[in-house]
Amino acid sequence: MKISVIIPVYNAEKFVSQAIESALQFDEVYEVILIEDKSPDNALQVCQLFSEKHERVKLYQHPDKGNHGASSSRNLGIEKSTGDFLAFLDADDYFLPNRFEAEKELFKNPEVEGVYGALGVHYYSEKGKEQYYHLFEDGLTTVYKKHPPKDVFFGQMHMLGSFGLFTIDALTIRKSSLIKKMNILFKDHLILHEDTEFLFRLSYYLDLYPGSIDKAVAVRGVHEHNRITKVDTHEVDPAISRSLLWKEVYSWAQQEDTIPDDAKTHIKRMLRSYEIAKAPPLKKWGMVIKYLITDYRSIRSGLYNINFKYSLIS
Incomplete structure (x- = not known):
C-alpha cells in the first residue's frame, strides 16, 4: 500500500508535531502532505522543520499563501497526492498504531473502495474537557455494527435507526475510485460540517466497508480552540x-x-x-x-x- 496522509494545518503549532509523527510511524504511509493555511501561530515553522528532516513529509501552501479553510486545504492535498490511497488527519488529532491493520487486508479486494473505523477522544486540557465532554464523553465515535456498503449511505442519512458515525480521521479511500466514480472534492464554501457533507456523497458513490469499529484507530484531540468552539459558544448558531x-x-x-x-x-x-x-x-x-x-x-x-x-x- 502507498498511502498519502493529508493534514490541513491551521493554528496548530502545539499539536501538529504529534499528528505528523503518528502518520510517519507506518511503512504504508508513502507521504505526509501538509497544507499550511496561513496559520496565525508558528505552525508553518514547525511544518518546515519536519519537511526538511523527513523526505516523506511534503509541505505546501495555497498559491496566494492565504487562508482558504479546511475544505480547500484538503482539496489541494488530494491534488498534490501521489499515493494509491488517501487518508485524512486533522492537525490536532493523531493516528494509533492499529490505524491501517484492517485496511491492509480489506484493500486486497479490489471491490473495496473505502474503509472506515472508530475514533477515540483525548482531552488536551481541563477546559476543553469541561466544554466538550457532554458531546464526546469517553466513548468511541463509530458505526455500531457492520453494515454492507449499500446501507452506509442510508445510515449516514439517519435512515437506518441507530447506525452511528464515522469520521474522516478514521477513513481510507482508494484514490482511483474517488477520481473515477466521484470526481468530486470538499465543498469550499462550507465553513462547518464540510466533512459530513463529503461523507454523505462519498457513501453514496463508493463502496465503503467497516474496518475496526469496536476499537479506535485514531484519536480526536479536544481543546478549547477546536473549530467547534464557534458553534458551542453560539458564535455560530x-x-x-x-x-x-x-x-x-x-x-x-x-x-x-x-x-x-x-x-x-x-x-x-x-x-x-x-x-x-x-x-x-x-x-x-x-x-x-x-x-x-x-x-x-x-x-x-x-x-x-x-x-x-x-x-x-x-
Whole structure:
C-alpha cells in the first residue's frame, strides 16, 4: 500500500508535531502532505522543520499563501497526492498504531473502495474537557455494527435507526475510485460540517466497508480552540450551520437522478426540521403549524434524529 496522509494545518503549532509523527510511524504511509493555511501561530515553522528532516513529509501552501479553510486545504492535498490511497488527519488529532491493520487486508479486494473505523477522544486540557465532554464523553465515535456498503449511505442519512458515525480521521479511500466514480472534492464554501457533507456523497458513490469499529484507530484531540468552539459558544448558531449543511445535501440530491425518492424525501424533511429550529419564534410556530398540516414527519424527523447530539461535532 502507498498511502498519502493529508493534514490541513491551521493554528496548530502545539499539536501538529504529534499528528505528523503518528502518520510517519507506518511503512504504508508513502507521504505526509501538509497544507499550511496561513496559520496565525508558528505552525508553518514547525511544518518546515519536519519537511526538511523527513523526505516523506511534503509541505505546501495555497498559491496566494492565504487562508482558504479546511475544505480547500484538503482539496489541494488530494491534488498534490501521489499515493494509491488517501487518508485524512486533522492537525490536532493523531493516528494509533492499529490505524491501517484492517485496511491492509480489506484493500486486497479490489471491490473495496473505502474503509472506515472508530475514533477515540483525548482531552488536551481541563477546559476543553469541561466544554466538550457532554458531546464526546469517553466513548468511541463509530458505526455500531457492520453494515454492507449499500446501507452506509442510508445510515449516514439517519435512515437506518441507530447506525452511528464515522469520521474522516478514521477513513481510507482508494484514490482511483474517488477520481473515477466521484470526481468530486470538499465543498469550499462550507465553513462547518464540510466533512459530513463529503461523507454523505462519498457513501453514496463508493463502496465503503467497516474496518475496526469496536476499537479506535485514531484519536480526536479536544481543546478549547477546536473549530467547534464557534458553534458551542453560539458564535455560530448550530441550527443555522446544520440547515446550511442539509440545504447543500438537498441541492445535491435534487440533481442526482439515481437517489431513491424516499431518501430525497427524508433529506427534505431534515432540511425543514433545521429551518424550523433556526427560525424566529413567531415564524417558527407558523412553520410548525404548516408542516403539521402538510407533512408531520418533516418536523418529527429532525426532533427525533438519534444523532442530533453529535450535530456540533464536525
